[in-house]
Amino acid sequence: MLDILLDILFPRRACCLCRRPGYYWTHSPWCDECRNKMKESTEKLNTCARCGKFLADDQPLCSECQEVDPPFAIARAVGPYQGCHRQLIKQYKFMEKKFLAWSMAQMMARVVRENGDYWPLNLVVPVPMSREGLLRRGFNQSELLASRIARDLKVRYDPHVLLRIKDSSPQRELSKEMREKNLMNAFVINKPERVKGKNILLVDDVYTTGSTAKECTRTLLKAGANRVGVISWASGKGF
Numbered sequence: 001m002l003d004i005l006l007d008i009l010f011p012r013r014a015c016c017l018c019r020r021p022g023y024y025w026t027h028s029p030w031c032d033e034c035r036n037k038m039k040e041s042t043e044k045l046n047t048c049a050r051c052g053k054f055l056a057d058d059q060p061l062c063s064e065c066q067e068v069d070p071p072f073a074i075a076r077a078v079g080p081y082q083g084c085h086r087q088l089i090k091q092y093k094f095m096e097k098k099f100l101a102w103s104m105a106q107m108m109a110r111v112v113r114e115n116g117d118y119w120p121l122n123l124v125v126p127v128p129m130s131r132e133g134l135l136r137r138g139f140n141q142s143e144l145l146a147s148r149i150a151r152d153l154k155v156r157y158d159p160h161v162l163l164r165i166k167d168s169s170p171q172r173e174l175s176k177e178m179r180e181k182n183l184m185n186a187f188v189i190n191k192p193e194r195v196k197g198k199n200i201l202l203v204d205d206v207y208t209t210g211s212t213a214k215e216c217t218r219t220l221l222k223a224g225a226n227r228v229g230v231i232s233w234a235s236g237k238g239f
């Protein structure tokens with residue numbers, strides 16, 4: 001009887017990853033076990049010191065950063081683009097579970113807060129979507145994350161300085177060279193005075209080849225930004 005009453009008063013929510021029910025008092029969308037699983041999967045991997053891609057060996061840099069130094073000051077992700085991290089970003093992006101943005105942004109903000117290489121920061125900017133992309137998806141997943149990260153870090157947020165004028169998706173099937181060509185002149189700066197001299201945090205959802213983050217960084221630096229750091233929810237493997 002008490003159980004039924006409790007269920008009515010506090011509807012049970014299931015963990016969005018393992019579906020285990022039963023959270024009366026917490027607002028976390030995932031359970032402690034899944035939280036630990038995510039932490040462990042990240043901790044056992046080494047990361048590229050420059051772009052944050054997860055590495056299988058203990059090399060300091062991924063093969064790509066060994067060849068060409070990326071334009072940003074630092075890039076990091078909460079976890080690898082696999083398992084729970086991958087499942088979450090898919091639920092968030094394609095199943096429109098927007099409430100996940102709160103907890104995901106909190107974890108992204110923590111990575112930034114704890115890494116001195118991001119600081120000082122003046123401005124948080126999301127990777128923009130083209131108008132066509134926005135019509136397709138209905139919302140910009142990076143924008144929602146970026147606004148919450150900015151609030152968490154108490155840094156100014158501006159989704160209107162970096163614009164995407166070329167719809168370059170889908171990029172997945174393209175080779176690295178084609179991706180980069182495809183992204184050339186895809187971004188423009190609206191009101192360059194707003195980025196001039198600023199230390200910027202660029203927010204992306206998934207860092208795969210890094211082509212998008214790098215092109216956004218180049219565009220911001222060309223417009224006079226002082227430094228750009230990149231944070232994403234998940235990052236691909238650099239091996």
Ligand SMILES: [Zn+2]
Binds near residue numbers: 017020030032034
């Ligand atoms: Zn769970």
Ligand SMILES: [Zn+2]
Binds near residue numbers: 048051061066
């Ligand atoms: Zn790298």
